[in-house]
Amino acid sequence: MLTGKKGSVPFIDIHGMRADEAKRQLEFFLTRTPPGVREVVVIHGYSHGQVLKDMVRHELKHPRIEAKLPSLNEGQTRILLKEPPGAEWTVPG
Template sequence: MVHFLSNRRVEIDIHHMRREEAKQYLERFLSGVDGSIKEVVVIHGYSSGTVLRDMVRKNLKHRRIRSKELALNPGITTLYLF
């Protein structure tokens, strides 16, 4: 689910998805999102395992991703976009 927090920032909740489903969802989103979006807050959760967290933090690659920031909340990662 995508929630627009502002005209430059969105939040995506993937914690209910399987790894491959979440990876494909994020890649499609990043390929199609408007260039004005510069931050994507990904809610991947952590209490039910680290598969989604590790996928977002270590394996997710896309030409739009400039950097990743780990939040104090271990269930969230912010993607900064070009």
């Protein structure tokens, strides 16, 4: 698993993992994503990533997920996040 930032958007790379392992890693990643982060990118792969893509887009459930959006890159899915319970939005300024 590789994590980091693409520009200012955190990402996790799960391609090549088994679906059960990828799901565990994603759940951990989403739980540990700091409050205030509104979007993450999941890299699941394109040519051999259909099982992972389906898992991310249709099966993955987490309290922080607000929406799952396709990316222009078929090997990625964008996930919009809600604030974790008890956290407050902060407006920079």
